[in-house]
Amino acid sequence: MIKIAASLHSGPKINLEKILNEFSHADIDFLHIDVMDGHFVPEIDFGEGIVKEISSFSDIPLDIHMMVENPELLINNYSLPTTEVIGIHVEATPHIHRALTTIKSLHKKAEVIINPDTPVSTIIPVLNIVDQVLVMSVDPGTSGAKFIDSTLERVNLLNELRQKNNYNYLIEADGSIDDRNIKGLIDTGLDVAVSGSFIFKDNVEKQILKLKNI
Incomplete structure (x- = not known):
């Protein structure tokens, strides 16, 4: 069954405690945390202080999505007790292998992320070391934008590379x-789906079940 990561960026921040309590009763697999620095993407969101509070308040595993320049400088700050995955954009650092290795040294799952216009071939050199690959199905930092249909082809290609080379990474979109x-997306090999706007437009438990039951 597909795993669902709820994107907190799309939810009402002023009611964050209420939202976290609702998720504790829902069949959610991850809390997806969009760390934004105002440079790599236009918005600013989820500094380390609030993420530490979330980690202390909820035991739902954190899926950290670092939309920041030079992410290797911040990796340690988001390696929290409930952090399961830390993802970094291949476009954000010239030292992608080193950054992914640092994540793994912290005993967290290392994820490489690619933007919609970044060729899959760019991340082939690190597919043998990553635990997860995240394919952006919109341009980063554009919550609510139209889904980019070519994501299906990219997920399918990553699934083919995984099978051909006996890699063990999960594929997330x-x-x-x-x-x-x-x-x-599921039919082409997706393992983890990040959803925000869809989950928050109605009762979160009901919306998550809709996705899981497909």
């Missing part, structure tokens, strides 16, 4: 995923 496009 992030951006405008809902009950209309998730089945196509």
Whole structure:
């Protein structure tokens, strides 16, 4: 069954405690945390202080998505007790191998992330060491934007590379995923779906079940 990561960036921040309590009763697999620095993406969100509070408040595993320049400088700050995955963009650092190795040295799952216009070939050199690959299905930092259909081809290619080379990484997609496009992603090999706007537009427990039941 597909795993669902709820993107907190899309939810109402002023009611964060209420939202976290709702997720504790829902069949959610991860809390997806978009760390934004205002440089790599236009917005600023989820500094280390609030993420530490979330980690202390909830035991739901954290899926950290670092949309920041020079992410290797911040990796240690987000290696928290409930952090399971730390993802970094291949576009954000010239030292992608070193940064991924640092994540693994902290006993966290290392994820490499690619933007919609970044060729999959760019990350082939690190596919043998990563635990997860995140394919952006919208441009980063554009919550609610239209889902980019070519994501299906990219997920399928990563699935083929995984099978051909006996790699063990999971494939995740992030951006405008809902009950209309998730089945196509699952059919092409997706393991983890990040959803935000769809989950928060109604009762979160009901919306998550909609996705899981497809």
